[in-house]
Amino acid sequence: MVSSDLEVEFYMTTTQSNAFPLGRAIVGGLSGSIVMAMWAMMVSLFSGMGFWTPVQLIAATWMGSQAMMHVTVVVILTGLMTHMMMGVMLGVVLAGAFAVLRIPTGSSRLLWGIGYAIVVWIVNQYAVLPIVDPLMASHMPPWAFTLGHMMFGVVAAAFLLHSSMANQRKVVLREVAK
Secondary structure, three states, rough: HHHHHHHHHHHHHHHOOOOOOOOHHHHHHHHHHHHHHHHHHHHHHHHOOOHHHHHHHHHHHHHHHHHHHHHHHHHHHHHHHHHHHHHHHHHHHHHHHHHHHHHHOOOHHHHHHHHHHHHHHHHHHHHHHHHOOOOHHHOOOOOHHHHHHHHHHHHHHHOOOHHHHHHHHHHHHHHHHH
């Protein structure tokens, strides 16, 4: 009877451990998108395109070529908000992938984050951006865009190195040992 109680508790705990830490996913995605944006803006500045060009290119998703005419508060806010929200969504998807694929906690998640970000870059560069924002697809240097995505992936994954999955496993082991 006692062993069946433990089995039920173990099942319930492992089922709950498949859930991912939403707060960490959001902060990780947001932080990763900030790092990526700063990288893109610095590359753009030093390549002579201008500091705000990446933000303008993102804003062009909604505003078309008008976003490239002048740097305005509306253009900057539109570009930054779009980029940060995409980062949050991609951070949540990354955390969900870690949970669904049962990626173990620890530093290997950093490599998974980089791989995930490269896949996101490939899909964006060759499938999404040519349709949704052709200006960005043609103006961002691929090497810089790739490195920026890799930075995003490592930062977003860093917030998910030790998720609640590890803590819940410890609770299960303590319960079984009793």
